[in-house]
Amino acid sequence: MxxxxxxxxxxxxxxxxxxxxxxxxxxxxxxxxxxxxxxxxxxxxxxxxxxxxxxxxxxxxxxxxxxxxxxxxxxxxxxxxxxxxxxxxxxxxxxxxxxxxxxxxxxxxxxxxxxxxxxxxxxxxxxxxxxxxxxxxxxxxxxxxxxxxxxxxxxxxxxxxxxxxxxxxxxxxxxxxxxxxxxxxxxxxxxxxxxxxxxxxxxxxxxxxxxxxxxxxxxxxxxxxxxxxxxxxxxxxxxxxxxxxxAQRQDLPAYGDYVTAESREKAERGTTVLTLGATLAGEWDISRFVLGLLVPDCAVVFDAPQDGRQPVWLCSLGGDRSWACVLFREDEKSSTVYQYGGRRLWDEAEAAHAWWDGQGRPGLGRLGLTVDGHGRQHIWVDTPDHVVGLPSAV
Ligand SMILES: C[S@@+](CC[C@H](N)C(=O)[O-])C[C@H]1O[C@@H](n2cnc3c(N)ncnc32)[C@H](O)[C@@H]1O
Structure with a gap:
């Protein structure tokens, strides 16, 4: 060559x-x-x-x-x-x-x-x-x-x-x-x-x-x-x-497995002032990666935009099938949130974002990982003794 x-x-x-x-x-x-x-x-x-x-x-x-x-x-x-x-x-x-x-x-x-x-x-x-x-x-x-x-x-x-x-x-x-x-x-x-x-x-x-x-x-x-x-x-x-x-490949959760007619009816309606840009927008944004570290056993799925809104789903990967859907609309002060199941996934995401914000938004170069030989994994900020990530997050 x-x-x-x-x-x-x-x-x-x-x-x-x-x-x-x-x-x-x-x-x-x-x-x-x-x-x-x-x-x-x-x-x-x-x-x-x-x-x-x-x-x-x-x-x-x-x-x-x-x-x-x-x-x-x-x-x-x-x-x-x-x-x-x-x-x-x-x-x-x-x-x-x-x-x-x-x-x-x-x-x-x-x-x-x-x-x-x-x-x-x-x-x-x-x-x-x-x-x-x-x-x-x-x-x-x-x-x-x-x-x-x-x-x-x-x-x-x-x-x-x-x-x-x-x-x-x-x-x-x-x-x-x-x-x-x-x-x-x-x-x-x-x-x-x-x-x-x-x-x-x-x-x-x-x-x-x-x-x-x-x-x-x-x-x-x-x-x-x-x-x-x-x-x-x-x-x-x-x-x-x-x-x-x-062996660690994962297909995205299937919409229909989560969002049954019953769960739609029973979903709790609320609002959020967090924007898509600040939380989940870019595939290459550290904010989305960090939410994944702090909201365990969960996947984010983007839906096709409808009526000027971007629906974003959070789906629990545990057996419980909890879901949240945020209808983000960047030109409004707040967006509508629906949550269903044993977990309130958007509330978890908001708490994670607030924590990250409060820590000065640590990213690459400040976040670290410790693993042992038994699948236990911990995320930390700055030094290994400042553990933040939930072990079940992986
Ligand atoms: C991004 S490619 C690797 C690129 C490669 N290092 C190069 O220089 O071209 C990822 C590779 O990992 C292999 N792979 C996936 N799971 C594996 C496993 N369990 N053991 C070994 N290889 C695996 C895939 O078949 C694929 O060829």
């Missing part, structure tokens, strides 16, 4: 933006993403939300431009069950945006000679970068057999056959290669598997996109394993959106 000017240009921009940690620029320059991509990719323009298929044989220039862009590229739909150029239902593998890959590798703070476990091989590009950087041994686990085989072949083509590609469930890590100095997951999780903690040495680092079920935006967390190996703690560093670890 030759390096073209536009790939070098992208890497130069990442360097200029401070996205590449020391030593990574020549590694990125020498290993373009194009060398790991299949012939059909779907370019996901994050800013507009557009997803477009690009076939290498029919549009080689467009294919290369996509490969050398900073967009994520979907490489598989529906766990391989989807054919053709249309979008499938669930994007199940991708080559992540180069800037996101660079930022996560910077968070990983890896040194030459260290042993690394990656969960989510995908195309194999990230594992290849780690090997080129000089990681001592790179093991990467991919749940999908076809993807694992394709990644292994791509790595071999790039003379990176020393990377160990394992087809298996990365939830279990890969005990045969442990202990690792670094664990990096390139699929999102709600609960950090105990196996990753067990297999990462004390003082080692775990970098993973982590989030609640409230929204599909995750935060990258960079955790350091404690000296006793029982817990790992670290800061949330960036908002990202990754494909979920297969």
């Amino acid at each position: 030759t390096t073209t000017g536009s790939w070098r240009g992208l890497v130069a921009r990442l360097a200029a933006d401070g996205m590449l940690a020391a030593g990574w620029r020549p590694v990125f320059e020498g290993l373009p993403r194009a060398g790991f991509l299949p012939d059909v990719i779907w370019q996901h323009r994050v800013r507009t939300g557009d997803v477009e298929a690009v076939e290498r044989a029919r549009e080689p220039e467009r294919w290369r431009a996509a490969a050398e862009s900073d967009d994520p590229l979907v490489t598989q739909w529906d766990d391989g069950g989807h054919q053709g150029l249309e979008q499938g239902r669930v994007a199940s593998s991708s080559a992540s945006a180069p800037s996101v890959v660079a930022a996560m590798l910077a968070d990983l703070d890896v040194y030459p000679g260290q042993r690394v476990l990656e969960v989510g091989t995908g195309t194999g590009w990230n594992a290849g970068l780690l090997h080129r950087f000089g990681a001592g041994a790179v093991t990467t686990v991919e749940v999908d057999r076809a993807l694992a085989d394709a990644a292994r072949a791509a790595l071999e083509r790039q003379s990176l056959g020393a990377v160990t590609v394992v087809c298996g469930d990365g939830f279990q890590g890969h005990p045969a290669g442990a202990p690792y100095d670094r664990v990096i997951a390139t699929c999102g999780v709600h609960t950090i598997p105990g196996a990753w903690l067990e297999q990462c040495r004390p003082g080692g680092r775990i970098v993973v996109p982590w989030g609640t079920r409230f929204t599909r935006t995750e935060a990258t967390v960079a955790l350091t394993v404690a000296a006793d190996g029982r817990t790992a703690s670290g800061m949330l560093t960036a908002l990202v959106q990754f494909m979920s670890l297969r």
